[in-house]
Amino acid sequence: MGNELAGIATTGEARMNAFLDVCFWMLVTVIAVLVVYTVRHYIFTVNRLFGRQRHPYVDVSVARWPAVTVLIPAHNEELVIGHILDALLAGDYPHESLTIVPVNDRSTDGTREVIDDYASRYPTLIVPMHRTEGASGKAAALREASEHTSGEIIIVFDADYVPGAGLLRQLVAPFFDPQVGAVMGRVVPLNAGTNLLTRMLDLERSAGYQVDQQARMNMRLVPQYGGTVGGVRSSALASVGGWRTDTLTEDTDLTYRLLLGGWEVVYQNRSECYEEVPEQWPVRIRQISRWSAGHNQAFRDHSGAVLRGDMRGFRQRLDALLLLGVYVVAPLTLLGWLLALTLWYGGHSVSGWIAILLVASFSTVGNFAAFFEVAAAARLDGHNRRVRLLPFLLLGFLVSQMAVVRSMFTFKRRKNGSNGVPLVQWDKTQRYRGMEFGVQLTTNSSSQYTKHSS
Amino acid sequence: MTAVIAPILLILVTVGWFVLALFPALYEHFARTDVGPLRVASAATDIRYFGTSFQGFVTTQLELLRARAQNTVPRVTSLADGSGVWYAPAPDVESSVAIVFSGAAQHDIARGLVVMSESSLRVPDQAEVLKELYTGGSLETGSGCIFRAILAREDAALGPACEVLRWVNTGGAFSAGMESVLWGRASSWGSMSLSEGVRFQRIAAPRIELGWPQRELKRDMKERPLMVAPAHVTISASRWMVNGDLDVPAGQSITADVIVSGKLRVGRDAAILGGVRCDVLVAHEDSIFMRSVIATGRMVFGARCHVTGPVVVEGEVVLGDDCRVGDGESQTTISAVTVRAGNGVVICGEVWARQQGVVRALPSQITQTSSAA
Numbered sequence: 001m002g003n004e005l006a007g008i009a010t011t012g013e014a015r016m017n018a019f020l021d022v023c024f025w026m027l028v029t030v031i032a033v034l035v036v037y038t039v040r041h042y043i044f045t046v047n048r049l050f051g052r053q054r055h056p057y058v059d060v061s062v063a064r065w066p067a068v069t070v071l072i073p074a075h076n077e078e079l080v081i082g083h084i085l086d087a088l089l090a091g092d093y094p095h096e097s098l099t100i101v102p103v104n105d106r107s108t109d110g111t112r113e114v115i116d117d118y119a120s121r122y123p124t125l126i127v128p129m130h131r132t133e134g135a136s137g138k139a140a141a142l143r144e145a146s147e148h149t150s151g152e153i154i155i156v157f158d159a160d161y162v163p164g165a166g167l168l169r170q171l172v173a174p175f176f177d178p179q180v181g182a183v184m185g186r187v188v189p190l191n192a193g194t195n196l197l198t199r200m201l202d203l204e205r206s207a208g209y210q211v212d213q214q215a216r217m218n219m220r221l222v223p224q225y226g227g228t229v230g231g232v233r234s235s236a237l238a239s240v241g242g243w244r245t246d247t248l249t250e251d252t253d254l255t256y257r258l259l260l261g262g263w264e265v266v267y268q269n270r271s272e273c274y275e276e277v278p279e280q281w282p283v284r285i286r287q288i289s290r291w292s293a294g295h296n297q298a299f300r301d302h303s304g305a306v307l308r309g310d311m312r313g314f315r316q317r318l319d320a321l322l323l324l325g326v327y328v329v330a331p332l333t334l335l336g337w338l339l340a341l342t343l344w345y346g347g348h349s350v351s352g353w354i355a356i357l358l359v360a361s362f363s364t365v366g367n368f369a370a371f372f373e374v375a376a377a378a379r380l381d382g383h384n385r386r387v388r389l390l391p392f393l394l395l396g397f398l399v400s401q402m403a404v405v406r407s408m409f410t411f412k413r414r415k416n417g418s419n420g421v422p423l424v425q426w427d428k429t430q431r432y433r434g435m436e437f438g439v440q441l442t443t444n445s446s447s448q449y450t451k452h453s454s
Numbered sequence: 455m456t457a458v459i460a461p462i463l464l465i466l467v468t469v470g471w472f473v474l475a476l477f478p479a480l481y482e483h484f485a486r487t488d489v490g491p492l493r494v495a496s497a498a499t500d501i502r503y504f505g506t507s508f509q510g511f512v513t514t515q516l517e518l519l520r521a522r523a524q525n526t527v528p529r530v531t532s533l534a535d536g537s538g539v540w541y542a543p544a545p546d547v548e549s550s551v552a553i554v555f556s557g558a559a560q561h562d563i564a565r566g567l568v569v570m571s572e573s574s575l576r577v578p579d580q581a582e583v584l585k586e587l588y589t590g591g592s593l594e595t596g597s598g599c600i601f602r603a604i605l606a607r608e609d610a611a612l613g614p615a616c617e618v619l620r621w622v623n624t625g626g627a628f629s630a631g632m633e634s635v636l637w638g639r640a641s642s643w644g645s646m647s648l649s650e651g652v653r654f655q656r657i658a659a660p661r662i663e664l665g666w667p668q669r670e671l672k673r674d675m676k677e678r679p680l681m682v683a684p685a686h687v688t689i690s691a692s693r694w695m696v697n698g699d700l701d702v703p704a705g706q707s708i709t710a711d712v713i714v715s716g717k718l719r720v721g722r723d724a725a726i727l728g729g730v731r732c733d734v735l736v737a738h739e740d741s742i743f744m745r746s747v748i749a750t751g752r753m754v755f756g757a758r759c760h761v762t763g764p765v766v767v768e769g770e771v772v773l774g775d776d777c778r779v780g781d782g783e784s785q786t787t788i789s790a791v792t793v794r795a796g797n798g799v800v801i802c803g804e805v806w807a808r809q810q811g812v813v814r815a816l817p818s819q820i821t822q823t824s825s826a827a
Contacts, residue, residue: 062780063784063787064784166499176746176766177729177748178728178729179713188491193490193491199489202491235691236691262690272492273494385482385488386482386488389482
């Protein structure tokens, strides 16, 4: 009896050890992935601080400009749609080569009336499209509008953006390069100073564009087309099958389809455009949940093709893969925490260097490299004093982490009952700007931004 | 007692240590010293931005200066902000040229007087004007002059070996004598003519003539035989994609966009009607590019080449004698780190030489590039 019990105990201990060994090697794998992302952060930041900066197309200011169609998908945007139309009309892109298409998709507020008012005043420039049927959502709106456009270049703005006078030329200039399929400009939060959340988002955006995107541009890797403040060549879009309507992030999806189709995506750091960032945590959580769900969908759809080597060069392929996986890092970090705790309380003896890596990786919520990147970006922007807010980013990252993990389980695409095709609905980020901004816009001064009192 | 106090102290010290790092963050959060949105790119990217801004400033100052002037004699006075100015009122005789800097010693001008002349101005050899110079008429300078910035409502002609440190903007024609240096921006609403040896950075005009007197050259748009795509060319979405090098035989043409990862050699009198993207471009004499030409490395055009669209190079671009870039109907941009232009080159539009551009005769450049590239 005693021997049997001892045998059972031994078997149980063996199973426990085997389980802990599996946990250990899983943890090593997680750490390896995080180390790769850490190194990536540092490489990007060092490149941005000390490397050769590439802005090849930014000087093109005089040329025979191609025909451009500006698409502005809009769903219940009465507060802001007039501002972007005013800004585009005040721009310096030759009007004979410009068509502005506000795509009103089933708005239930006064968006239609605002658009129609502008169209009646600028009938040759503004050609509205009012959608009342067909698939809903930004991608579907873009798809339908693109099918009716004749411009060589399609530029897309979300309705809350405020483009500067020279922005269209800057975004179109890269398309003189016949290899360029899409262009991405820089997004700058207009309501940066509203509250702690917007200030943190401002820092994050700064790092994402000023360092991340520009470093990828410098190193000829994979700048990402972000779906707004950017554009796509009509022929390139057609050659890869147009906009997909069954994805939450049609921009990431298009980036990869273009790359796999032999086109290049470029980033213009000096093509800056104001946007509104979320001012409330629930809005932010909803936004990042959607992004991560869409991004992970792109990961599933395109990582195989990237791995199979349908793209040019190892470095580009590696960067493309890492970019696809950015929203997998959050659940991996959480998994790492769980594994580390399991190993600790399971009594698994971990060698010294692994312990050091564990401390470095997980006691700092991932790694410090991201903070270094944010600080470098703020410095490059000349915003030295707001770097002091850096410790608060821990809070932002924790919230994002939870939102991303949650989105993996809860953010589901709706099904179209008729044919079973996944259907993406509008998932709009709340607007905060007041109508009075339109008056101030004419002064072209960012400092005059005022938040709507309600 | 110690057993109670010790852990409490430890906790307090730990919390304090943690909070210490938050002090700057909390200060910034509450003090809000840096909350404004990033200022986005403004009109300063326009090459004529400084000229236009200074024109606005001049307009406000001239009224004051005219009110103070008692006669047409130039004199040293002050602007509204108190800074010194050498002001030449409009002369009695309309066509006369202002007496150069009369009423002020040369060293006063050099030491920091703004120069404002209502009429044409002639500047002597070796003069230095280290603040802005404005003339309501034309400007003619001697040799070896140094200017900070020039705004001329009409023509401006710099003598040999002159130097402009910041910008020059003219309403009429602009010319720079041999071996002059134009730092910063030089722009003209009329034509621009830069003699041999002139170095520049950013220049713009409807027509820029470089080096020796221009010859009338017409682009030969005769029909050329179409080049047959070699085996290593992949045709995708109307583009020729080449992983490696590509040679376009002399006298042939390609109608598609051409994307070459390596070197693109374009034979004499060949034509590419689509856009071009490559690492290195070597274009032999009389070749024609009807759209944009983009290179990540270097670009060399032989004599009498024509380019209609923008030229963007991440390294050096060499323009052989008598090349034509852009035309009267379609101005365009050249952007490169360095620009070397031979004699007789005509550019319609704007040139960005991020480090430096120079007008210099370039004998046998194609041969040199072919062997070096």
